[in-house]
Amino acid sequence: MIDQIYRKTVLTVAGNKAVESVMRSRGWGLAQRFVAGHQADDIIQAVKDLQKDGIGGLLDLLGEFVDSPDTANAFAEQILSLVDQAAAAGIQPYITVKLSGLGQGLTVDGEDLGLTNARRILSRAKPHGGFLALDMEDHPRVDVTLAQFRRLVEEFGHHYVGTVLQSYLHRTEKDLADLADLKPNLRIVKGAYLEPESVAMQDKADINASYRRLVYANLKAGNYTNVASHDDGIIDDVKMFVLAHGIPRDQFEFQLLYGVRRDLQKQLASEGYRVRAYIPYGDDWYPYFSRRIAERPSNALFVLRGMFGG
Numbered sequence: 391m392i393d394q395i396y397r398k399t400v401l402t403v404a405g406n407k408a409v410e411s412v413m414r415s416r417g418w419g420l421a422q423r424f425v426a427g428h429q430a431d432d433i434i435q436a437v438k439d440l441q442k443d444g445i446g447g448l449l450d451l452l453g454e455f456v457d458s459p460d461t462a463n464a465f466a467e468q469i470l471s472l473v474d475q476a477a478a479a480g481i482q483p484y485i486t487v488k489l490s491g492l493g494q495g496l497t498v499d500g501e502d503l504g505l506t507n508a509r510r511i512l513s514r515a516k517p518h519g520g521f522l523a524l525d526m527e528d529h530p531r532v533d534v535t536l537a538q539f540r541r542l543v544e545e546f547g548h549h550y551v552g553t554v555l556q557s558y559l560h561r562t563e564k565d566l567a568d569l570a571d572l573k574p575n576l577r578i579v580k581g582a583y584l585e586p587e588s589v590a591m592q593d594k595a596d597i598n599a600s601y602r603r604l605v606y607a608n609l610k611a612g613n614y615t616n617v618a619s620h621d622d623g624i625i626d627d628v629k630m631f632v633l634a635h636g637i638p639r640d641q642f643e644f645q646l647l648y649g650v651r652r653d654l655q656k657q658l659a660s661e662g663y664r665v666r667a668y669i670p671y672g673d674d675w676y677p678y679f680s681r682r683i684a685e686r687p688s689n690a691l692f693v694l695r696g697m698f699g700g
């Protein structure tokens with residue numbers, strides 16, 4: 391409950407226009423703990439550095455909630471160029487994206503622009519052994535994102551596209567069951583948005599129990615599972631679960647955020663698990679940065695100290 395109050399307070403304060411304006415002009419130095427840089431070259435260098443420790447990358451150009459087709463198409467062009475640059479640098483173009491940034495909800499030529507742009511990215515990435523993961527955003531977008539995921543799996547195959555399920559939503563176990571026929575590649579997360587009680591669990595213990603159920607069910611179904619969490623308890627339980635059920639190490643991976651628990655990322659890789667870091671880059675860093683601060687009180691202290699000294 392205290393966690394929820396803290397999270398709600400931070401996300402509400404972060405949404406205040408005056409706070410946003412100060413943070414955008416003065417906060418970049420702090421955001422660099424979580425964001426690899428502004429340019430594609432920065433993220434490519436970050437992936438190369440992580441690869442030295444046996445850690446792969448999820449490449450994320452920051453951008454979301456776009457409301458014009460031109461902006462969405464420009465965003466998609468930047469991602470296409472990232473695919474080309476990653477492939478030229480010998481890095482797997484494993485892209486992760488928010489469909490709201492690609493124009494989800496805007497109709498152009500009778501088709502949802504988010505879906506059209508996702509197809510363009512997949513067509514460019516697939517020949518290079520790439521992958522496209524559709525991030526999950528706030529709850530009004532879940533239905534459309536899952537429907538578009540289904541379309542993309544049917545067109546490109548489940549080895550090339552994945553999506554995310556959030557354990558805090560009441561609906562998620564049913565969503566998992568409904569996706570079963572796709573043999574889905576799923577990233578399981580707890581959920582990062584401010585959601586009302588009517589749609590999302592508020593109690594941490596309930597969210598954690600739901601998280602474990604989702605991961606175990608997707609693994610038992612034989613589907614590729616991305617265990618995206620920094621929670622030691624969950625990670626340890628997943629390690630025991632896969633051992634007890636004979637689930638091979640190439641059927642799952644641990645995914646963590648760039649700049650969070652680097653020690654744990656290295657340790658998991660050194661133990662022989664597949665590990666991938668979610669690496670954001672770009673100019674639109676503020677919403678992402680706010681969600682990271684909201685996840686942990688000590689991150690807020692780090693911001694306050696950075697802004698005001700001490």
Ligand SMILES: Cc1cc2nc3c(=O)[nH]c(=O)nc-3n(C[C@H](O)[C@H](O)[C@H](O)COP(=O)(O)OP(=O)(O)OC[C@H]3O[C@@H](n4cnc5c(N)ncnc54)[C@H](O)[C@@H]3O)c2cc1C
Pocket residue numbers: 524525526527554556577579580581582583618619620621622645646647650651667668681682683685686689
């Ligand atoms: C690879 C990846 C992809 C994600 N994609 C999505 C998505 O598509 N949609 C979505 O809604 N959410 C996404 N998330 C965010 C997720 O929903 C959670 O908000 C976030 O992962 C924190 O939850 P946790 O599982 O790490 O556990 P928590 O219970 O929040 O944290 C467990 C422990 O991890 C550490 N920790 C957690 N967060 C931080 C942080 N920001 N800074 C420092 N330490 C921290 C702390 O030690 C904490 O005690 C993603 C997370 C990851 C790792």
